[in-house]
Amino acid sequence: MRKMLAVISITMLLLTTATAAFAAGTIKIGGLFAVTGPASFLGEPEKKTLELLANELNAKGGINGSKVEVVVYDTGGDATKAVQLANKLIKNDKVVAIVGPSTTGESMAVIPIAEKEQVPLISCAAGIKITDPVKKWVFKTPANDHVAAEKILIQAEKLKQKNIALITVSDSFGSSGREQLKQMAAKRGFKIVADEVYSPKDTDMTPQLTKIKAAKPDAIICWGTNPGPAIITRNIQQLGIKTQVYQSHGVASKKYIELATPQASEGIMLPAGKLAVFDLLKSSDPQAKLLKDYNTSYKKSYGVEASTFGGYAYDGFQLILAAVKKGATTPAQIRDGIEKNGRLVGVSGIFKMTPADHNGLDLGAFEMVRIVKGDWVIVK
Amino acid sequence: MELLNQVTQFVISGLATGSIYALIGLSFAIIFNSTGIINFAQGEFVMLGGVLTIFSLNVLQLPLAAAIVVAVAVTTVIGILFERLAIRPLKNATPLALIIITIGMSILIRGVVMLLWGKDTQALPAFSGTDPITVAGATLLPQHLWIFGVTVMVIVGCRLFFNHTISGKAMRACSFNRRAANLVGISVGRMVLFSFVISAAVGSLAGVIIAPLTMTAYDVGVMLGLKGFCAAIMGGMGSGLGTVLGGLILGTLESLGAGLISSGYKDAIAFFILLLILFIRPQGLFKKGETERV
Numbered sequence: 017m018r019k020m021l022a023v024i025s026i027t028m029l030l031l032t033t034a035t036a037a038f039a040a041g042t043i044k045i046g047g048l049f050a051v052t053g054p055a056s057f058l059g060e061p062e063k064k065t066l067e068l069l070a071n072e073l074n075a076k077g078g079i080n081g082s083k084v085e086v087v088v089y090d091t092g093g094d095a096t097k098a099v100q101l102a103n104k105l106i107k108n109d110k111v112v113a114i115v116g117p118s119t120t121g122e123s124m125a126v127i128p129i130a131e132k133e134q135v136p137l138i139s140c141a142a143g144i145k146i147t148d149p150v151k152k153w154v155f156k157t158p159a160n161d162h163v164a165a166e167k168i169l170i171q172a173e174k175l176k177q178k179n180i181a182l183i184t185v186s187d188s189f190g191s192s193g194r195e196q197l198k199q200m201a202a203k204r205g206f207k208i209v210a211d212e213v214y215s216p217k218d219t220d221m222t223p224q225l226t227k228i229k230a231a232k233p234d235a236i237i238c239w240g241t242n243p244g245p246a247i248i249t250r251n252i253q254q255l256g257i258k259t260q261v262y263q264s265h266g267v268a269s270k271k272y273i274e275l276a277t278p279q280a281s282e283g284i285m286l287p288a289g290k291l292a293v294f295d296l297l298k299s300s301d302p303q304a305k306l307l308k309d310y311n312t313s314y315k316k317s318y319g320v321e322a323s324t325f326g327g328y329a330y331d332g333f334q335l336i337l338a339a340v341k342k343g344a345t346t347p348a349q350i351r352d353g354i355e356k357n358g359r360l361v362g363v364s365g366i367f368k369m370t371p372a373d374h375n376g377l378d379l380g381a382f383e384m385v386r387i388v389k390g391d392w393v394i395v396k
Numbered sequence: 397m398e399l400l401n402q403v404t405q406f407v408i409s410g411l412a413t414g415s416i417y418a419l420i421g422l423s424f425a426i427i428f429n430s431t432g433i434i435n436f437a438q439g440e441f442v443m444l445g446g447v448l449t450i451f452s453l454n455v456l457q458l459p460l461a462a463a464i465v466v467a468v469a470v471t472t473v474i475g476i477l478f479e480r481l482a483i484r485p486l487k488n489a490t491p492l493a494l495i496i497i498t499i500g501m502s503i504l505i506r507g508v509v510m511l512l513w514g515k516d517t518q519a520l521p522a523f524s525g526t527d528p529i530t531v532a533g534a535t536l537l538p539q540h541l542w543i544f545g546v547t548v549m550v551i552v553g554c555r556l557f558f559n560h561t562i563s564g565k566a567m568r569a570c571s572f573n574r575r576a577a578n579l580v581g582i583s584v585g586r587m588v589l590f591s592f593v594i595s596a597a598v599g600s601l602a603g604v605i606i607a608p609l610t611m612t613a614y615d616v617g618v619m620l621g622l623k624g625f626c627a628a629i630m631g632g633m634g635s636g637l638g639t640v641l642g643g644l645i646l647g648t649l650e651s652l653g654a655g656l657i658s659s660g661y662k663d664a665i666a667f668f669i670l671l672l673i674l675f676i677r678p679q680g681l682f683k684k685g686e687t688e689r690v
Contacts, residue, residue: 217619219610223655
């Protein structure tokens with residue numbers, strides 16, 4: 017009888033642990049990315065990164081004994097679709113947290129849903145309004161545009177450039193950058209002598225640059241994503257403008273130098289996320305190893321270099337995981353966990369999330385680099 | 397003096413951009429005249445020209461001249477397939493239905509190119525260097541001369557073809573009156589096919605010569621197509637000098653608008669002028685009412 021009881025209790029024990037393990041089963045994380053459409057240069061590496069990370073983690077046996085499952089939907093860069101898919105992720109797939117969306121517009125549209133359904137949303141878009149003012153359930157991993165703008169202006173200050181000219185793209189990235197630059201330039205005592213814009217699909221910016229040339233600035237700051245800045249760089253060479261040019265972090269990839277040609281881009285400075293220059297970092301840099309590992313495994317899986325944009329999803333995933341590692345399983349626990357993660361080394365920088373700061377990055381997120389002979393050199 | 401130099405630069409930049417619009421406008425007009433449809437996949441022919449040249453150059457390792465020939469030839473074949481598979485099978489379709497088909501076709505071409513070659517912007521090396529040339533205080537690039545040169549050649553070529561060859565005259569006959577042309581033994585179907593061939597070739601050529609300046613990607617065709625369409629409308633959808641002037645005027649106004657008024661309103665200025673022309677002279681700037689349309 018005692019033997020029988022022992023067997024029964026052992027079986028019971030096994031059963032209960034089995035169910036417990038089953039309940040812990042998988043951790044479902046949602047991804048909302050603009051994999052197709054105009055913002056696909058953001059969404060594609062983000063999706064690939066998220067899938068890569070989940071596969072790597074599961075191959076190592078998962079986290080706390082449970083596997084991670086990622087459910088990724090393609091928003092096509094459309095805010096309406098992003099809202100529908102966010103609902104689907106929360107209600108049908110029952111994810112514990114969402115990484116994405118890729119663009120500021122989509123993120124702003126999805127925020128009310130995350131707030132209402134109480135699911136942590138870790139946006140991969142740069143717009144400052146996503147986390148300013150702070151929303152309880154919303155975080156973001158890219159550094160704010162104003163951090164990059166500040167970095168440029170600090171450099172210009174060092175070189176005693178007082179009169180600056182702006183040329184910005186007329187989309188949300190450009191207008192946000194333009195606003196930040198103007199605000200900060202006024203605060204730091206710069207004089208804006210020209211303020212030009214161009215459309216994302218423009219093919220020739222010589223008219224704007226001719227105007228800028230006539231205004232005789234000490235420095236030109238261009239804010240946009242490819243191909244615009246590359247065309248502008250070539251136009252500047254064509255017009256024989258010798259002024260110092262700054263680009264934004266939006267073109268911090270070798271692709272920009274290739275498009276603009278190394279001759280035309282010689283001497284241009286820009287704030288770059290550390291991933292772009294990981295091989296130039298000192299080995300003592302806390303991010304150096306992580307960046308190298310990320311780039312190696314991304315390259316191994318997809319045959320191309322990892323991009324800063326994929327890094328946004330990388331950081332989102334790590335933020336969630338760090339919280340899960342400490343025992344968080346429900347959306348609410350994960351949210352609290354992210355806020356209490358403390359210092360977390362990521363691709364975009366070193367995160368210090370607090371209840372008052374849901375981005376957690378500072379000026380250290382960027383390195384100022386100069387283009388010399390078609391390659392990056394870190395500006396001291 | 398300063399201002400004068402600036403204006404010269406605006407005008408020269410505008411003329412260069414305008415020539416591109418003119419070429420694309422011409423290829424719109426050629427198809428419109430023989431079929432009565434506006435081919436909204438025209439911008440995609442332009443994109444194909446650039447993308448295929450880069451592909452032949454980088455992947456097939458062809459020399460530049462051969463790469464250009466391959467790109468134009470392949471685009472022309474795509475134009476033929478387009479006409480054979482999507483336009484011809486519809487015997488009695490209304491022009492509206494055909495226009496919708498061209499829109500569908502443009503989305504299809506864009507999608508296929510995106511899947512095959514990715515979404516990255518690519519650049520073609522300049523044909524003859526990037527050392528700027530100074531003209532009256534303004535600068536332009538050797539590539540701009542290529543654009544001007546090719547535009548002039550295409551215009552002269554079109555003029556000779558439409559006025560001095562049997563096929564060209566037959567195409568004009570179709571545009572005057574399809575039924576009558578058919579009655580005198582002109583194969584209207586073949587002329588429609590011809591128009592697609594010429595238009596695809598001209599469009600892709602435009603795409604090739606601008607790729608070193610403006611770079612190219614799967615989605616550049618949309619805006620270029622739209623601007624080319626504006627040029628054609630300004631010229632009254634004729635394949636002659638009207639469209640060319642339309643393109644040049646559009647390019648110059650854009651550039652002057654951006655330079656002298658505000659770069660924020662650049663496109664608005666161009667489209668405002670387009671609307672004005674449509675209200676005041678719907679037959680085009682340089683036309684005396686209804687005359688020939690080739």
